[in-house]
Amino acid sequence: MPNTNHKLMENIVFTNNVATELQDATNSTAREDIFVLTDCNTLKYCMPVIGELAFKETNVITIPANETSKNLESVSKVWLTLSQRLVRRNSLLINLGGGMICDLGGFAASCFKRGMRYINVPTTLLAQVDASVGGKTGINFNGLKNEIGVFSQAEAIIMDTVFFSTLDKRQILSGYGEMFKHALLAGCSDLKSLMEINPLHAENEFFRKPIKRSLEIKQSIVSKDPFEKGERKSLNFGHTAGHAIESFRIHENKDLYHGEAVAHGIIIELYLSIMKLNFDSQLCEEIKTYLRSIFNIDFNGINAESLYNLMLHDKKNTDDEVNFTLLSRVGEYKTDCYCSKKEIIDAIEHAK
Amino acid sequence: MPNTNHKLMENIVFTNNVATELQDATNSTAREDIFVLTDCNTLKYCMPVIGELAFKETNVITIPANETSKNLESVSKVWLTLSQRLVRRNSLLINLGGGMICDLGGFAASCFKRGMRYINVPTTLLAQVDASVGGKTGINFNGLKNEIGVFSQAEAIIMDTVFFSTLDKRQILSGYGEMFKHALLAGCSDLKSLMEINPLHAENEFFRKPIKRSLEIKQSIVSKDPFEKGERKSLNFGHTAGHAIESFRIHENKDLYHGEAVAHGIIIELYLSIMKLNFDSQLCEEIKTYLRSIFNIDFNGINAESLYNLMLHDKKNTDDEVNFTLLSRVGEYKTDCYCSKKEIIDAIEHAK
Numbered sequence: 001m002p003n004t005n006h007k008l009m010e011n012i013v014f015t016n017n018v019a020t021e022l023q024d025a026t027n028s029t030a031r032e033d034i035f036v037l038t039d040c041n042t043l044k045y046c047m048p049v050i051g052e053l054a055f056k057e058t059n060v061i062t063i064p065a066n067e068t069s070k071n072l073e074s075v076s077k078v079w080l081t082l083s084q085r086l087v088r089r090n091s092l093l094i095n096l097g098g099g100m101i102c103d104l105g106g107f108a109a110s111c112f113k114r115g116m117r118y119i120n121v122p123t124t125l126l127a128q129v130d131a132s133v134g135g136k137t138g139i140n141f142n143g144l145k146n147e148i149g150v151f152s153q154a155e156a157i158i159m160d161t162v163f164f165s166t167l168d169k170r171q172i173l174s175g176y177g178e179m180f181k182h183a184l185l186a187g188c189s190d191l192k193s194l195m196e197i198n199p200l201h202a203e204n205e206f207f208r209k210p211i212k213r214s215l216e217i218k219q220s221i222v223s224k225d226p227f228e229k230g231e232r233k234s235l236n237f238g239h240t241a242g243h244a245i246e247s248f249r250i251h252e253n254k255d256l257y258h259g260e261a262v263a264h265g266i267i268i269e270l271y272l273s274i275m276k277l278n279f280d281s282q283l284c285e286e287i288k289t290y291l292r293s294i295f296n297i298d299f300n301g302i303n304a305e306s307l308y309n310l311m312l313h314d315k316k317n318t319d320d321e322v323n324f325t326l327l328s329r330v331g332e333y334k335t336d337c338y339c340s341k342k343e344i345i346d347a348i349e350h351a352k
Numbered sequence: 353m354p355n356t357n358h359k360l361m362e363n364i365v366f367t368n369n370v371a372t373e374l375q376d377a378t379n380s381t382a383r384e385d386i387f388v389l390t391d392c393n394t395l396k397y398c399m400p401v402i403g404e405l406a407f408k409e410t411n412v413i414t415i416p417a418n419e420t421s422k423n424l425e426s427v428s429k430v431w432l433t434l435s436q437r438l439v440r441r442n443s444l445l446i447n448l449g450g451g452m453i454c455d456l457g458g459f460a461a462s463c464f465k466r467g468m469r470y471i472n473v474p475t476t477l478l479a480q481v482d483a484s485v486g487g488k489t490g491i492n493f494n495g496l497k498n499e500i501g502v503f504s505q506a507e508a509i510i511m512d513t514v515f516f517s518t519l520d521k522r523q524i525l526s527g528y529g530e531m532f533k534h535a536l537l538a539g540c541s542d543l544k545s546l547m548e549i550n551p552l553h554a555e556n557e558f559f560r561k562p563i564k565r566s567l568e569i570k571q572s573i574v575s576k577d578p579f580e581k582g583e584r585k586s587l588n589f590g591h592t593a594g595h596a597i598e599s600f601r602i603h604e605n606k607d608l609y610h611g612e613a614v615a616h617g618i619i620i621e622l623y624l625s626i627m628k629l630n631f632d633s634q635l636c637e638e639i640k641t642y643l644r645s646i647f648n649i650d651f652n653g654i655n656a657e658s659l660y661n662l663m664l665h666d667k668k669n670t671d672d673e674v675n676f677t678l679l680s681r682v683g684e685y686k687t688d689c690y691c692s693k694k695e696i697i698d699a700i701e702h703a704k
Contacts, residue, residue: 072428083494111463114490114501115579138466142435149466150502227467 011156012133012215014208018121018160019051025119025156026092031056033091037078037105039065042097045166046123050096059085063104070100070140072148078108082116092117092155098124099131099258103146106137110152120154123163125175125207126259129182129214133157134222145243151227159211161204170257172199173295177259179210180291181238181266182217187331190217195290233335237325241265241348244310248302263295264351269324271347276337277328288351304348308341363508364485364567366560370473370512371403377471377508378444383408385443389430389457391417394449397518398475402448411437415456422452422492424500430460434468444469444507450476451483451610455498458489462504472506475515477527477559478611481534481566485509486574497595503579511563513556522609524551525647529611531562532643533590533618534569539683542569547642585687589677593617593700596662600654615647616703621676623699628689629680640703656700660693 015021026034036055038047043062052060061081063074082093095105095118102120109118122128138149164172176199183190194210218235225231242258242265249256267288273279291297311322321338328334339347367373378386388407390399395414404412413433415426434445447457447470454472461470474480490501516524528551535542546562570587577583594610594617601608619640625631643649663674673690680686691699 072424076424079500080494083496083499107463111459111500111502113499114488114503136466142432144435147435147465148431148463150463151466 011154013156013158014212015158015160016162016205018049018158018162019054021158021160022050022094022119022121023054025158026094029090029092029117032059033087034094035059035061035082035085035087035091036094036096037061037063037101037108038096039063039069039098039101041065041166042101042123046096046121046163049160049162050094050121055094063101065097065100067100067140070104072139072141074104075108075139078105079112082108082112087112087116090117092119094119094121095154096121096123097127098122099127102127102131103136103138103149106152106154107139107149110137110150115152117155120157122157122159124167125164125172125211126178126257127175128159128211129175129218130178133215134218135226161207161211164204164207169200170260173263174257174259177238177257177262177266177295179214181235181262182214184266184287184327184330185221185234185237185333186217191330199294230335234325234333236335237327237333238262238266238269240311240322240324241268241307244307245302247310248307252301260295263291264297264299267291267297267351268344268347269326271350272324272337272339272343273326273328275343275347276339277326277334279327279329283330299348299352302348302352304345307348308344311344363506365508365510366564367510367512368514368557370401370510370514371406373510373512374402374446374471374473375406377510378446381442381444381469384411385439386446387411387413387434387437387439387443388446388448389413389415389453389460390448391415391421391450391453393417393518394453394475398448398473398515401512401514402446402473407446415453417449417452419452419492422456424491424493426456427460427491430457431464434460434464439464439468442469444471446471446473447506448473448475449479450474451479454479454483455488455490455501458504458506459491459501462489462502467504469507472509474509474511476519477516477524477563478530478609479527480511480563481527481570482530485567486570487578513559513563516556516559521552522612525615526609526611529590529609529614529618529647531566533587533614534566536618536639536679536682537573537586537589537685538569543682551646582687586677586685588687589679589685590614590618590621592663592674592676593620593659596659597654599662600659604653612647615643616649616651619643619649619703620696620699621678623702624676624689624691624695625678625680627695627699628691629678629686631679631681635682651700651704654700654704656697659700660696663696 013021034055061078063069093105093109093116095102102122106118109116135151135153137152138146141147180194183194221234222232242262245264246256246261270279270284274281274284320341322344324337324339325333325335326337365373386407392414413430415421445457445461445468447454454474458470461468487503487505489504490498493499532546535546573586574584594614597616598608598613622631622636626633626636672693674696676689676691677685677687678689
């Protein structure tokens with residue numbers, strides 16, 4: 001196989017040999033100064049892939065593998081290990097895992113001695129197209145997602161699709177939901193390319209090109225607005241409704257992955273786009289049909305009024321209107337579109 | 353009295369009417385979006401000075417007033433209050449207090465929703481010349497000072513010497529110790545001006561000019577090296593030995609203020625400067641005599657070998673040498689001067 005490593009953007013490296021790439025990226029740092037953050041799953045399945053023997057066993061920090069561990073207690077544990085081992089500001093932390101590990105590890109590193117170096121090695125499709133890039137780090141706090149965090153950049157982000165073998169189909173779909181959102185923001189040709197993929201049957205390798213394109217789209221938006229004052233809000237497309245559905249299913253104790261919730265949110269927000277910005281209604285139906293063919297789209301049991309209330313609480317905007325990013329057409333978005341309760345409930349009913 | 357408010361540097365405002373200045377700085381922010389962080393002392397003595405009625409009582413967050421409260425538990429308390437009160441990213445936190453409050457509040461604000469706005473109102477001489485400016489925020493962790501923190505800039509730093517009426521003489525001296533260090537780094541005329549002051553008898557107002565000059569010196573060093581990669585280490589002059597003395601006295605349960613420890617450290621490090629960089633020995637004696645006339649310089653019971661061990665641990669540099677910033681003459685410093693155990697012990701004995 002030819003060497004397919006190359007730098008995609010400033011600090012993102014695509015590789016088909018993550019172990020070698022990581023050795024290269026760390027060979028100027030003393031072995032005892034390199035730390036690896038994993039969760040129980042990535043410790044078991046991904047650590048061997050990056051060449052675990054290259055790292056000191058005692059420098060591997062492991063936290064539990066679920067979203068509820070993305071908290072201050074886990075960060076404290078990371079800080080305590082780093083502090084006890086006399087880690088210096090120019091030591092290096094490698095975050096090996098999904099979005100939770102990249103977000104939490106990035107935050108831990110950014111605050112340790114006012115900032116130690118870190119590298120993200122995202123191991124899920126979702127983390128590769130979403131959490132690992134864009135400079136957002138954070139943890140959940142007081143029951144709120146990413147309530148505490150900082151903007152900071154990883155020294156490098158190393159991507160390899162080899163890790164996808166450790167994922168189940170729903171985890172793949174979860175990443176695909178975010179990629180689909182990026183394509184809708186970018187334009188028709190991106191959307192068309194993506195709709196030609198059947199993510200349920202694609203080989204790992206196959207994802208490389210679409211991931212790169214998805215990251216280009218995200219980077220181009222983030223670079224215009226790194227601190228989310230305006231333009232970057234466009235990345236919330238599908239997320240206002242999507243987060244509400246995620247919360248709704250959590251209350252029901254039903255398990256729904258992030259990108260699956262986003263797919264539901266996209267459908268609702270396309271209906272809002274028809275109402276508010278004259279988005280093409282036929283295209284909306286086509287997209288809905290496509291998403292239904294890929295995802296297990298299920299609005300059963302979802303009460304439109306409850307969903308509206310969740311959105312309202314989440315955004316805290318006006319007294320009764322909710323702030324969305326909507327599309328006038330594929331590739332053309334508008335942030336700060338306020339929708340009324342009636343419009344939102346109508347859109348939810350259409351989506352069903 | 354003429355209006356003596358003016359902007360000293362980018363975001364530092366000097367005023368003789370802090371209440372009005374703070375009103376001006378916050379009048380574009382809704383009253384319910386403004387929060388004030390205090391400790392029990394500044395709540396009692398300084399809150400009335402800034403016009404407490406202008407702020408919502410329920411938006412005042414108070415933590416205990418001592419260095420041991422500069423910890424993750426206090427930060428968590430601040431975050432929880434902000435989160436429960438649905439604070440938004442463009443809400444504002446006013447840190448009203450000494451170095452502990454400015455450091456901790458700056459850190460809390462910088463991480464809340466990935467960064468909310470904050471203003472520092474430093475109420476001690478030490479905080480005005482040191483902790484409130486330069487973009488360092490942080491808390492103590494695992495028994496180590498400022499182990500966790502970030503670099504970030506306050507939206508404004510508002511200085512008023514009126515608060516000094518709430519300080520005892522030793523707190524004034526503590527600030528003066530840092531100003532003295534700045535003067536030594538800057539040059540002979542700064543040193544001369546400062547030695548003409550008797551800080552024990554000066555009126556509050558009198559400090560305005562020397563504080564401004566001290567901040568100019570600090571800013572000029574910080575601006576060349578905001579992230580402490582090189583030049584900024586010069587601000588550690590007097591601190592390597594000073595921190596060791598501070599730790600030594602803590603172990604003895606003797607109370608020594610930061611700037612007092614720095615005054616002790618300056619004397620030791622001037623002797624090292626004579627040895628390593630040919631600093632003028634007569635001038636060293638003059639400075640020592642002056643510092644002894646102002647501070648309660650007391651090396652009694654200090655074991656030179658223990659002090660050396662504390663320095664070595666603190667800096668973690670080489671196996672047996674300690675890294676100092678030293679002076680070749682007043683206004684000329686050199687960072688990364690490594691001193692041997694023998695040199696350090698000799699300097700301590702000379703300082704006694």
